[in-house]
Amino acid sequence: MVNLDLEKISLPGLDLERPWVIAGPCSAETEEQVLETAKKLAAEGFKIFRAGIWKPRTRPGAFEGVGTLGLPWLQRVKKETGMFVGTEVANANHVFEAIKHGIDILWVGARTTANPFAVQEIADALKGTNIPVLVKNPVNPDLELWIGALERINQAGIKKLAAIHRGFSTYDKTKYRNHPQWQIPIELKRRCPEIPIICDPSHISGKSELIYEISQEAMDLGFDGLLVEAHRCPEKAWSDASQQVTPENLKEITDKIVLREPKIGEKPRVTLDELRQQIDKLDTTVLETLKERMKISEAIGKYKKDNNITILQTRRYDEIMNNRKAKGAEMGLSDEFLTKLFESIHEESVTRQNKIMNQ
Known part of the structure; x- marks a missing residue:
């Protein structure tokens, strides 16, 4: 604060x-x-x-x-x-x-x-x-x-x-x-x-x-x-x-312009809390999934090190981005959101693989 x-x-x-x-x-x-x-x-x-x-x-x-x-x-x-x-x-x-x-x-x-x-x-x-x-x-x-x-x-x-x-x-x-x-x-x-x-x-x-x-x-x-x-x-x-x-x-x-109350009233509070609890559970699932994904990325990094392969594989990256954006579009997720999401995931994967390469 x-x-x-x-x-x-x-x-x-x-x-x-x-x-x-x-x-x-x-x-x-x-x-x-x-x-x-x-x-x-x-x-x-x-x-x-x-x-x-x-x-x-x-x-x-x-x-x-x-x-x-x-x-x-x-x-x-x-x-x-x-x-x-x-x-x-x-x-x-x-x-x-x-x-x-x-x-x-x-x-x-x-x-x-x-x-x-x-x-x-x-x-x-x-x-x-x-x-x-x-x-x-x-x-x-x-x-x-x-x-x-x-x-x-x-x-x-x-x-x-x-x-x-x-x-x-x-x-x-x-x-x-x-x-x-x-x-x-x-x-x-x-x-x-x-x-x-x-x-x-x-x-x-x-x-x-x-x-x-x-x-x-x-x-x-x-x-x-x-x-x-x-x-x-x-x-x-x-x-x-x-x-x-x-x-x-x-x-x-x-x-x-429609003005909505900045503070939550008492009446809908229980319903809103329930919805937030659902989001909390889903966010935990997302975090656990990302944790597992990074473990696999680290395993890939070790394989690349052992076999003397460069970290960045442009063709594979393009494949991932195009595939995920296509699937996401079918689920109603915007191209801009998916691009930012998978760019961040890819950046973290590269960072972890880079650490393994240079151990």
């Missing part, structure tokens, strides 16, 4: 009920665009506005945000719509400027979270403030790095702290821009049970048509809120156009 000194995130006069939604354009482009988008979101009932003022981009030449020039635009949003406003910060100067301009919520981006030096600089700049801070997962699937960033911010005295799950970069071809790898935020919640977790379906999906699906899945996992990119005219956005929705679309999405 990770011990964080937290208090409930609140904003003056706003009770943050699940799911709380933070919405606005990926980038603040012009004062007109910011205000029009904010007014449309406010008209749909959204209370917290987001806009990227400084934009870390993968390559130079892309639009990197308007910078401090855009902060007065967010001040106008607060004054004219009554919405709270938030933006991303990546260094100490960003923190100072944002607080000076009355920004209500700050978040640390995925690229910054991956750099402990940058996170510590932000943490030092935050000392003495009580502003809510949200920390995105790092671009790579490293839970310790994510927790470390949360700890650094918390140790600076920030108690209104939350995590943002925005998915992870991957070379694999999937339907997502950033693969959700839900098991990582689930493990974060297990180790830090008090930390609120917000989902960023825009960056996970990379496509506006997937935002509802991902948002619903996040709510089904008990997440606390959503950070969504919404633009007055997404197709004309200066950054990440394909993953932004209109304020009207966002309202349709949030209205469709």
Whole structure:
């Protein structure tokens, strides 16, 4: 377990009920665009506005945000719509400027979270403030790095702290821009049970048509809120156009979301416990089967050593993968799941055989 000194995130006069939604354009482009988008979101009932003022981009030449020039635009949003406003910060100067301009919520981006030096600089700049801070997962699937960033911010005295799950970069071809790898935020919640977790379906999906699906899945996992990119005219956005929705679309999405209770009620408890006991028994069977499989792998390793045969037999590996995926498909198991499963099993088998070869 990770011990964080937290208090409930609140904003003056706003009770943050699940799911709380933070919405606005990926980038603040012009004062007109910011205000029009904010007014449309406010008209749909959204209370917290987001806009990227400084934009870390993968390559130079892309639009990197308007910078401090855009902060007065967010001040106008607060004054004219009554919405709270938030933006991303990546260094100490960003923190100072944002607080000076009355920004209500700050978040640390995925690229910054991956750099402990940058996170510590932000943490030092935050000392003495009580502003809510949200920390995105790092671009790579490293839970310790994510927790470390949360700890650094918390140790600076920030108690209104939350995590943002925005998915992870991957070379694999999937339907997502950033693969959700839900098991990582689930493990974060297990180790830090008090930390609120917000989902960023825009960056996970990379496509506006997937935002509802991902948002619903996040709510089904008990997440606390959503950070969504919404633009007055997404197709004309200066950054990440394909993953932004209109304020009207966002309202349709949030209205469709089904909220389920994060806690188990007393009534179905016995049935659920029985089902969990069945899973426990099956998991024990799986573990025992894997134990037997590894014994056989070790016997194969000894045979290969005695007969001077290389460990890796590509043809046999391809045979196993194709055969298991075909059988698994007949049982309703996905190709992606089976690939990960048998790649892990094969990796462990190779490791054990390698130890035997080098004894």
